[in-house]
Amino acid sequence: METQDAVAALAALAQETRLEIFRLLVAAGATGLPAGKIGEHLGLPSATLAFHLKELKHAGLVTFTRQGRSLIYAAVYHRMNALLGYLTENCCQGNPAACGLPAPRKEPA
Amino acid sequence: METQDAVAALAALAQETRLEIFRLLVAAGATGLPAGKIGEHLGLPSATLAFHLKELKHAGLVTFTRQGRSLIYAAVYHRMNALLGYLTENCCQGNPAACGLPAPRKEPA
DNA sequence: TCCATATCTCCATTCATATGGAAATATAAT
DNA sequence: ATTATATTTCCATATGAATGGAGATATGGA
Numbered sequence: 001m002e003t004q005d006a007v008a009a010l011a012a013l014a015q016e017t018r019l020e021i022f023r024l025l026v027a028a029g030a031t032g033l034p035a036g037k038i039g040e041h042l043g044l045p046s047a048t049l050a051f052h053l054k055e056l057k058h059a060g061l062v063t064f065t066r067q068g069r070s071l072i073y074a075a076v077y078h079r080m081n082a083l084l085g086y087l088t089e090n091c092c093q094g095n096p097a098a099c100g101l102p103a104p105r106k107e108p109a
Numbered sequence: 110m111e112t113q114d115a116v117a118a119l120a121a122l123a124q125e126t127r128l129e130i131f132r133l134l135v136a137a138g139a140t141g142l143p144a145g146k147i148g149e150h151l152g153l154p155s156a157t158l159a160f161h162l163k164e165l166k167h168a169g170l171v172t173f174t175r176q177g178r179s180l181i182y183a184a185v186y187h188r189m190n191a192l193l194g195y196l197t198e199n200c201c202q203g204n205p206a207a208c209g210l211p212a213p214r215k216e217p218a
Numbered sequence: 219t220c221c222a223t224a225t226c227t228c229c230a231t232t233c234a235t236a237t238g239g240a241a242a243t244a245t246a247a248t
Numbered sequence: 249a250t251t252a253t254a255t256t257t258c259c260a261t262a263t264g265a266a267t268g269g270a271g272a273t274a275t276g277g278a
Contacts (some may be wrong), residue, residue: 002134003125003128003129004125007123007125007129007181010119011120011123013200014114014116014120014123015266017266019112019115019116019119022200024198026202027202029202035224036127036223036262042164046225047225047227047228048267048268050226050227051265051266053225053226053266063217063230066274066275068224068276069224069274069275071225077201080196080201081201084196084197087189087193091122091131092186093135093136093138124235124236143254143255154238155235155238156239156255156256157238158255159257160235160237160238162256164235170260174276175239175245175259177253178244178245178246178254178255178257179244179245179253179254180254180255182255219264219278220274220277220278221277221278223274223275223276224273225275225278226271226272226273227257228269228272229270229271230267231268232265232266233264233265234265235265236261236262236263236264237260238253238260238261239258239260240260241256241258241274243255243256243269244253244254244255245253245254245255246251246252247252
């Protein structure tokens with residue numbers, strides 16, 4: 001992952017509402033959640049929700065597929081993985097132990 | 110680490126200049142770097158540099174100590190560690206393997 | 219076709235962030 | 249004391265992000 005992409009992903013997650021959306025989608029797993037359910041869970045007006053989903057989508061952290069009239073959103077794990085890889089490689093002295101982490105498996109995505 | 114702190118740390122790193130400052134400090138290791146050297150490396154006007162250092166400091170990602178008339182800045186590794194811990198725990202289904210990572214050692218800081 | 223549902227786009231408004239010149243503060247040296 | 253160095257704070261400005269109402273678009277069902 002390049003620095004530009006890392007900045008985009010970090011910016012997408014650096015907002016309470018969006019971080020909560022992402023966490024909810026992670027918890028929902030591979031099946032994902034329709035936009036409506038997300039808004040319901042977090043009590044968000046539709047326009048606000050759409051705005052944040054667009055940001056996450058733009059950063060590559062979520063995708064969606066249509067199912068009837070619902071759009072089902074899901075977390076993109078490999079993107080999160082790539083972000084964690086970037087951070088451990090670039091912000092832990094190339095030595096993850098410096099940040100208390102075990103050796104990372106080389107970023108695949 | 111709480112969600113609030115994670116958002117603050119993410120926001121601090123979600124900016125190209127600040128991410129570069131932090132990476133530079135990580136590379137510099139425990140001895141750190143005087144503010145002036147950082148600005149020199151990255152070609153930043155002093156006011157801009159001071160602004161970003163304040164943001165990083167506020168997020169707990171850097172500290173500084175005075176040495177003569179220089180302020181020596183250094184990366185706070187345990188904070189980065191805590192952020193990575195938060196992300197793997199909360200954004201990888203509580204299952205780091207979902208993000209291609211080995212099991213994390215429990216966040217100590 | 220007509221209506222209901224799910225979600226988005228448009229827009230105005232508000233608030234926060236980023237940038238950098240200029241002046242202020244702190245330390246050191248002569 | 250005075251001057252030089254290192255860095256910060258102050259301030260104005262420009263740019264971008266967040267919020268949410270209202271209307272547009274897409275799909276499915278009667």
